Amino acid sequence: MDTLTNLGLGFQAALSFENLLFCLFGVSLGTFVGVLPGIGALATISMCLPLTFYLAPMPAMIMLAGIFYGAQYGSSTASILLNLPGSAPAAITCLDGYPMAQQGRAGVALFLTTIASFVGGSFSIILMIGFAPILASFAISFSSADYFSIMILALVAASTLSNGSFIKGIAMVGVGLLLGMVGTDISSGVARYTFGTVEISDGISLIALAMGLFGVSEILSNLMHGEHAVVDARAITFKSLIPTRQDMREFWPAAGRGSVIGAIVGMLPGTGPTIATFMSYSAEKRLSKNPEKFGKGAIEGISSPEAANNSSVQAAFIPTLTLGIPGDAIMAVMLGGMLIHGITPGPQLIVDNPVLFWGVIASFWLGNIFLLILNIPLIGVWVRLLTVPYHVLYPAMLFFICIGVYSVNNSTFDVLLTLMFGVIGFGMMRFNFPAAPLLLGFVLGPLLEENFRRALVLSHGDLGVFVSRPVSLVFLVLTLIILLASVPQIRGGLTRLIRGRDAINE
Amino acid sequence: MLNFKNETTRSGVSCLRRAVLGAAAVAALAVGTMGGTFAAAAQDYPTKPVRIIVPFGPGGLADISMRLAGEQLTQILGQQFVVENHPGAGGVAAANQLLKSDPDGHTLVVMSNGTTIAMSLFNDLGYDPQTQFAPISTLAWFDLGLFASPSGDYATIGDFIAKAKAEPGQLNIGTVNPGSTQNLAAEYFRSATDIKVNIVAYRTSPDILAALIRGEIDLVVESPTAFAAAIKNDQAKMLAVTGAVRNPSHPDVPTTSEAGVEGYEVSGWNALYTLAGTPDDVIAKLNKAITEVAAMPEIQAKFAELGTTAKALSPEEMATQFENDRAHWAKIIESAGIEKR
Numbered sequence: 001m002d003t004l005t006n007l008g009l010g011f012q013a014a015l016s017f018e019n020l021l022f023c024l025f026g027v028s029l030g031t032f033v034g035v036l037p038g039i040g041a042l043a044t045i046s047m048c049l050p051l052t053f054y055l056a057p058m059p060a061m062i063m064l065a066g067i068f069y070g071a072q073y074g075s076s077t078a079s080i081l082l083n084l085p086g087s088a089p090a091a092i093t094c095l096d097g098y099p100m101a102q103q104g105r106a107g108v109a110l111f112l113t114t115i116a117s118f119v120g121g122s123f124s125i126i127l128m129i130g131f132a133p134i135l136a137s138f139a140i141s142f143s144s145a146d147y148f149s150i151m152i153l154a155l156v157a158a159s160t161l162s163n164g165s166f167i168k169g170i171a172m173v174g175v176g177l178l179l180g181m182v183g184t185d186i187s188s189g190v191a192r193y194t195f196g197t198v199e200i201s202d203g204i205s206l207i208a209l210a211m212g213l214f215g216v217s218e219i220l221s222n223l224m225h226g227e228h229a230v231v232d233a234r235a236i237t238f239k240s241l242i243p244t245r246q247d248m249r250e251f252w253p254a255a256g257r258g259s260v261i262g263a264i265v266g267m268l269p270g271t272g273p274t275i276a277t278f279m280s281y282s283a284e285k286r287l288s289k290n291p292e293k294f295g296k297g298a299i300e301g302i303s304s305p306e307a308a309n310n311s312s313v314q315a316a317f318i319p320t321l322t323l324g325i326p327g328d329a330i331m332a333v334m335l336g337g338m339l340i341h342g343i344t345p346g347p348q349l350i351v352d353n354p355v356l357f358w359g360v361i362a363s364f365w366l367g368n369i370f371l372l373i374l375n376i377p378l379i380g381v382w383v384r385l386l387t388v389p390y391h392v393l394y395p396a397m398l399f400f401i402c403i404g405v406y407s408v409n410n411s412t413f414d415v416l417l418t419l420m421f422g423v424i425g426f427g428m429m430r431f432n433f434p435a436a437p438l439l440l441g442f443v444l445g446p447l448l449e450e451n452f453r454r455a456l457v458l459s460h461g462d463l464g465v466f467v468s469r470p471v472s473l474v475f476l477v478l479t480l481i482i483l484l485a486s487v488p489q490i491r492g493g494l495t496r497l498i499r500g501r502d503a504i505n506e
Numbered sequence: 507m508l509n510f511k512n513e514t515t516r517s518g519v520s521c522l523r524r525a526v527l528g529a530a531a532v533a534a535l536a537v538g539t540m541g542g543t544f545a546a547a548a549q550d551y552p553t554k555p556v557r558i559i560v561p562f563g564p565g566g567l568a569d570i571s572m573r574l575a576g577e578q579l580t581q582i583l584g585q586q587f588v589v590e591n592h593p594g595a596g597g598v599a600a601a602n603q604l605l606k607s608d609p610d611g612h613t614l615v616v617m618s619n620g621t622t623i624a625m626s627l628f629n630d631l632g633y634d635p636q637t638q639f640a641p642i643s644t645l646a647w648f649d650l651g652l653f654a655s656p657s658g659d660y661a662t663i664g665d666f667i668a669k670a671k672a673e674p675g676q677l678n679i680g681t682v683n684p685g686s687t688q689n690l691a692a693e694y695f696r697s698a699t700d701i702k703v704n705i706v707a708y709r710t711s712p713d714i715l716a717a718l719i720r721g722e723i724d725l726v727v728e729s730p731t732a733f734a735a736a737i738k739n740d741q742a743k744m745l746a747v748t749g750a751v752r753n754p755s756h757p758d759v760p761t762t763s764e765a766g767v768e769g770y771e772v773s774g775w776n777a778l779y780t781l782a783g784t785p786d787d788v789i790a791k792l793n794k795a796i797t798e799v800a801a802m803p804e805i806q807a808k809f810a811e812l813g814t815t816a817k818a819l820s821p822e823e824m825a826t827q828f829e830n831d832r833a834h835w836a837k838i839i840e841s842a843g844i845e846k847r
Contacts, residue, residue: 189684198598324735325712346739
């Protein structure tokens with residue numbers, strides 16, 4: 001009951017005119033930067049941080065948070081329409097979203113990703129309202145050994161990300177792991193594979209890699225193929241946005257699973273939404289009865305990652321607000337924003353300043369409703385993007401990609417790197433090497449190594465730590481099951497086992 | 507946030523260094539005599555906006571303190587002082603920005619005590635701050651804190667040392683990345699107290715806090731600023747501060763010397779440097795303005811809130827401070843047996 005009273009207090013505060021206004025401003029700005037490829041929430045929030053010095057703490061927090069989760073709504077738009085992800089987590093939405101657009105179902109895809117975002121966001125907000133302190137303590141209890149085992153599971157699951165050759169998929173994971181090793185090693189401080197270059201001594205920029213492999217390569221490939229047929233604007237009717245009954249039957253379970261995966265990954269400090277979206281996509285493909293339809297416009301292939309994306313960014317607030325432990329750079333900047341206002345996020349915040357704590361949480365949900373209202377009418381506008389001739393659209397997109405990549409580190413080298421990865425990505429496309437496993441390998445590699453080595457330092461070199469910790473053991477067993485299930489004979493046996501059990505149940 | 511990392515910069519302490527230092531003295535003389543010719547120019551300085559290159563991302567301690575000071579410098583000197591963030595490569599990216607500029611005092615770079623560590627840590631830093639750069643002044647000074655879990659076994663630093671001696675090799679100290687001031691301060695602590703403990707590296711200070719909460723590590727070396735929220739939330743307890751004197755924000759916490767670790771002291775600073783060859787009177791003008799800023803009650807108060815102390819030095823004192831710190835850390839790095847990279 002206490003929670004409900006507090007939540008009421010929160011809504012009361014969040015519903016004030018000023019707070020609503022900043023919430024609307026934040027989510028609108030977020031949607032906008034989310035749609036633009038490359039320019040992400042981190043750069044935008046950093047730029048807006050000085051503005052918040054002049055605001056009261058609550059509207060400041062509400063606005064910054066709005067930019068963050070608003071950007072996730074927009075990030076899949078360009079993935080679906082143009083095969084250009086707005087951010088790294090949305091790269092996975094290209095796999096099935098773009099084929100849907102090519103089949104003339106862009107409106108449906110945008111509609112469903114918006115709903116999926118709302119479902120995912122709402123799921124984590126409800127978790128936060130009900131169980132934030134418990135979940136935060138749970139998330140914090142994950143040690144290096146546990147992280148390692150989760151990353152191993154994610155990596156093995158990733159082998160299903162591509163449709164083509166299994167060997168090529170695994171090879172690309174390997175390339176991703178190698179690229180992830182570039183830069184200063186966290187355990188020893190030694191610079192690896194930098195060839196003396198200063199620019200990559202902190203590693204290759206994730207944005208540069210994602211924008212190059214997914215964005216620039218797509219533009220290059222379109223240049224090669226000449227002008228595409230331009231969609232007739234009159235063909236886009238409101239009716240074409242409405243999903244079929246079958247679509248919705250596939251949508252709900254996928255969005256639900258995505259929300260759960262996103263929430264779990266999101267609340268663990270240091271993981272981030274890219275891992276959440278990629279994991280949920282591989283989970284869908286694993287669980288699907290017809291995995292062959294993935295990559296050709298599967299509803300589950302867009303719904304689950306989108307739900308996971310929004311669920312994970314909302315869940316990221318759980319350790320930040322309740323323990324004062326930010327999980328990533330964006331959360332760290334937000335935490336800094338609060339500290340500047342003399343607010344200390346952590347267990348004391350809920351006691352000392354319940355109105356602020358619950359007000360901010362209430363604003364998340366109001367913001368998600370704003371985003372829903374904002375994004376559904378926008379679908380018609382976005383779909384009209386397809387009517388813009390490519391010779392106008394692509395230079396503009398390239399321009400935004402360059403600006404976006406530059407804005408992360410103020411580095412012109414990163415822009416060149418993006419273009420280089422664009423050329424590499426183009427070559428990969430031509431020879432059917434999938435880019436998604438590479439990106440996941442790149443994200444997971446450094447985390448995998450860092451946690452493996454730290455776990456061993458802490459256990460004084462005893463490898464047993466990976467099986468003696470229950471959480472770690474569970475994930476390793478899951479990994480083993482996935483591996484075994486890939487062996488055809490064993491898979492047949494498992495299927496028989498499940499069928500048999502169903503028969504008994506009936 | 508305020509996860510200030512005392513970034514290390516790569517260092518090129520070549521065997522030529524001493525020879526080069528001599529050459530620098532000659533160069534300084536030459537610049538001194540040339541100063542007269544540029545006197546008219548220096549009177550006008552600054553003639554255009556001045557860039558302050560910060561080697562860290564936005565939002566950190568160095569960034570915020572430089573932005574605060576930049577506002578005041580703009581008032582005093584009549585031109586915009588603009589902070590530009592060039593994070594990366596432990597400060598080398600920022601240093602390169604300065605190396606690309608003209609020696610006219612319109613580009614400044616933030617150097618930290620982390621650079622003095624880097625000079626002994628790296629085989630090739632890519633630049634030599636002692637000869638290629640000219641010191642202007644320090645701006646912010648800070649200490650580090652030694653933290654333990656409030657519910658843990660250690661009420662004092664003495665308790666920790668006693669346990670570490672009783673169980674050699676069993677206890678863990680957590681710090682941010684190897685080569686940071688925090689990490690080297692932990693190495694220094696290990697050798698100064700002659701204990702056998704593991705030093706475990708984490709990516710960020712929130713990661714360290716999480717590790718402390720779940721009991722993975724026994725002691726943390728981190729700045730009181732980065733752990734301010736953790737202290738307030740009773741997630742971490744500061745056993746000692748590493749400065750020569752107590753931290754004014756935490757008057758109850760003893761210094762490491764007071765707590766029984768004789769002579770153990772670590773102080774960090776952020777300072778402004780510009781390119782060597784900049785006219786002396788331009789540097790003098792900048793130094794005067796910074797000294798004025800550091801003495802402002804408003805700046806003093808805001809810096810204290812951030813957990814640092816505003817204090818300026820003369821360019822000569824700055825050069826001495828840098829060289830003393832470099833020699834100090836070189837000795838620690840050598841005695842800890844840390845390999846050069």
